[in-house]
Amino acid sequence: MSLPQERSVADTFAHTGVNADRSDWHLLRCHLHAVAALAEQRAAKFGAASLGRQCGLLHDLGKYSNAFQARLNGAPVRVDHSTAGARVVAKKYQLVGRLLAYVIAGHHAGLANGTGEGHPTPLDVRLDTRRYPGIPECPGWEQELAVADELAWTQHTPHPDKDTARDRRGHCLALLTRMLFSAAVDADRLDTEAFYIKADGKGEAPRGGWQPLARLKAQLDQHMSQMNVRSEQSAENAGQRAVNTERARVLATARAKAHLQPGLFSLTVPTGGGKTLASLTFALDHAVQHGLDRVIYVIPFTSIIEQTARVFRGALGEELADHVLEHHSAFREDEALEQLQEAAGGGESGLQAGERLRLATENWDAPIIVTTAVQFFESLFSNRTSKCRKLHNIARSVVILDEAQTLPLKLLRPSVAVLDELARNYRSTIVLCTATQPALAAKRPDGSDGLPGGLLHVREIVDAPRELYERLKRVTVRPSVGKLTDADLVGRLQQHDKALCIVGTRAHARELFIELQKKEKAGTFHLSALMCPAHRSEMLKAIRAALDAGRCRVVATTVIEAGVDIDFPNVYRAMAGLDSIAQAAGRCNREGKWSAEESIVQLFEVEGRTSIRELRANEDAAREVLRKPDLDPLGLEAIEAYFRRLHWARTAGREDGLDAKGILPRLNAQAHEGWLPFADIARDFQMIEGGMEPVIIPYNDTARRLLAELAEAERPGRLARKLQPYIVNVPRGPFQELQRIGRVVPVQKYRFQGQFMRLTDEARQEVYKEDLGLDWNDPTFRKIESGIV
Template identity: 45%
Template structure:
């Protein structure tokens, strides 16, 4: 008898290998069948642990051999022998998945690459596997598999499509393997694993009824204003569009037009119409994800929604079997259920970040890829779609197109400043027909929802800016500048002037304090008391604030429009009195990337000076941006060369197919594809008992991954040179560097931090170590 998994009990309670392979194959097939990949996923499941038929592996799990053996490469070597032609190409994709089902999808070449794995001399395996496993290598390519037909380079895009298919099949395999292994150990250990979520199809009527009830109550109690009447019209129009076939949609509604609820209504109605499995709502920043998730819970309840982002504590609870393979441990609490659902997005409604969503689509590690097969047949709403980083825009658009083209998804690009991503204006873009705009006439909506007046103020010193605010006659003002350094300097100058109700909000402050400051701002606005906020762009996209006046330092037009969305948001004041002042700071140079976007804005200024916030102006602006970056600026990552140095590269060029042989850089892309490349170094600022207790637990044995998750609300990202200066001066120390290296840098001199100003690393030379 050959075994897949062992226990501390007798072999009677061990898991037979053939049973495990068939169970994984069956589950993987069910996952892959949603996009036509059932045959291929099943074959991967049957072969993934083929190397466990080796006598050496059986000796190892029986404790008769000190070291384990490679049990994944055997299946990879076998699968490529089973098929030729197009099936042979898919078999090569399966070889990547099988070889990487523990360590992650490999590159074709390089250290531990697939080339080496396929040539590796392995321990011989028992020929009995041929009678225990019935392999079918026919019809491996999903049918129909639709190639991209746009004007993008065909070989490059086709290679990307096959690489995407390989990652989706990998997702089917690794999730099935994990779940089957978890189920075996749960049975043998007498545990219950709660992964039960209601299916969207079974819940959809009730969810629509909850939505209708919520909207009816909201409309009944809302004042009968032109703005609320327009919001009702937008909502009704969007819901009618849900009957259209799946595909790519846009929802181009100005800020305050009710995009969040309208997009949720569309997703619910569209999912019911087309029997879709899941709704995934992606949001650019954690600052607004909690706001949106809270709205959804109020509307739909808490029993169908998973909120997955870095600020949510979902510690991985894992054990390992004798083969070193991980499986889950359920703690029986709701937090445990949410943690389990976060592993593979099993919940019917998922609210997550762009980082989680897009980085998973380009990941190589099994833990990040497990969720991907659950995106098939989903409604995907991208809130604030304009925030996709420009240097990753082309591969992100290609991934969205592929989800729609071959995986049964509907994608909604939801924004007040929609970039031109259609194939007619963007190389390799999305197929968006005119009837796919969900809003009723965006240009007319812009005019109807115009609540502000723009003012181009030219160059202003900080004193002139503060005097301008003082002379405006408003006690509530929002000022947004382009850097933390300028925000702090302006805040300190405003303090010297004795401005009432002054607040400072940037990423100098830890996330835990930023949430409290935002809550304070909202309450001050409601209470109509003085509130002058000096902030960076973190308050722009999607943050629900409503100021009577806004001042915005020059930036890209999309950022300026988003800033304007924080002015007179509810339309209570006349547009002529709700002024958005755009100024050029005399004492602060913008970062290089923002300076380039300012140039793009100036190039369309003369034509659109009358209304910079109109859809036509935004469209012209993105046309300038995309034209400027068209060569390689829309697909730019940094990868390590042969000498380990970081060099510029393109994501799409890491995948190629020649003569039916794929050469994919899965690991290279997975390691390099990051939506947020700050170039900063983290410092932990333990401001309360929770942070201090976590650090104590870390020293006492808490796994570092768990500690890192708990401490994410206490981080400030600092320029590396400034962090080193604080280390040199004794203000920052690493927690047990001999164990954790430089992973946990903790602020020791607490006088350098306040919730008001944040972390003042510039003052590191002025403090004596140990002053608290």
């Protein structure tokens, strides 16, 4: 169907319908005004309403072109519809216009580099009128859209330190751009979604409809009161009663501090002190009192995210269980749906609740988000529409950063910068929640200089954290006994009925377990990431049963330190950073069943094995602090000294080891001209380096049934989530060898292009053992495994 060259805005469309007379088509002017209003509303949260409005108003300006309208009518042509609006704002609004141009040009392909090369096409190329089409031919669009001549918006507050403010100018502009990108992309997707759902006669998408945070707070308060009563009634001895008393005191203090103004906080609570629910209580109280929108709980390890979400759902009760959204790669939708079906009662169906939860994952439109540090931080430095769409909902939120000490040192400086910027200019409250508070502050408690460019005015929620540590002290950390061979360790472990030994690599854990099992098989267990999560869950149940029975020895990797609720009187820990030693101590006398003097964490060096290169600085810093006999190894003074030493070691050379990829200086290089390398930064800000490949293990009948369904599936998304509990990450070298010999094969090779790789049923019997997990004996595998935790 041909179109006239001259059209009015009333005859121009954004999306097609089904009627031949176009009566149900989506008018472009309606779409642009609707997206402008939605983007304006979202950007208003961070003082940039007018900027958001212009992004929404002009994002699809190129659809006014004859070529695009012909495409809607069936012409087989590709049309660039996003460059036109980018050109308008870049020309009209100078520097801020260039920021808006990134947003408009990238609202489908993603934020591009300002100059240079890469994908998407760099912005300077898109703005070159010699290479890309000009403003659309349709007359009247300027009058219809009423594009503002000037933009009024709240200028953001720079860091008070002039040097830091100068060094972060590019970072601040980049985050503002990503936030506007988020507002515009979410607005565009929502209006388009609403049009198509209405066109299909399906009513409305099940978005929103959440209860106010005050309702969640009331339910949590009731749960905490009941839990305190139960804890007092079930306490078996004075030690457990003392722990319960301190947990109640931490909770009361968290509530009392919630009235403080939004900004930066720390919550320093020893392991087992009840910080998880205390931090949620503070967050909900604080959000209600200050009119904030949601709570975002950021966890370092995927392995404990489901556990934390389950705790929160239990605290909120069945009626509000669907108000907790998990967002991570291992999210199991079927389990969530079962919980939601129970929670639905006589109201919305479990399926509707599940769909609402799925839709909320796209933009974090839910009252409580539980996510990983990888998802949170990489999204804040991303350039992709899918990852950035949720960013505007981080503004006006309470962000709890659990185990803050686990932030990777190589990205510490940009991570601190983004936390500071969220609190300073996006009205977010940041809570650094940990038993071992890292030295992220610009000033130390004594007023001396701390981390250059660090956080300012961080307020501690707990009164007198040093005294709290002393009252909750339940273990004795003994200095290293020197180097121990595996035979030495086996002999020491045999002296205890109940003992846990944590070593640094999967290979060492496996070999030590085999030696220990030769001496005594009953009550001897192994736990590592060579077991799929479903296998680890079963093994933990067996370990708890053995502990109750009276005889249990476990050899594990650091996987057991990640929030695993398990309690031993004796723990052996291979030398590590003090933060890791503290995590190991959290598995010792966790419930106060024994005295601190008889609850021992014994450190040791490993004979004949080299440390993992990335962790050597942590070990060296710990050794230096542990040489000081007057310091308690887990006391706050020792922890502060440890992190100061660790950060100093990273910044002592010519290069900044706390920003190893040069994220901040690269953002700053051409920021004065508005050229920002979005695509390059997104590529390089990776919290976990590559080198591991996921392999699905046919561990049990459920896994095999899901694999069979995947082999027939057209759309794999839901099945992929269900299969997450059956995945083991394998180093790339052994993975390729397993492929070569036919032990690892693709599922639907041509349809999924190698996206899903599985262990064959035969290999499940050969190389996956019930007590060890994946156990391939090739020397290549062993060599690489020696460097994997």
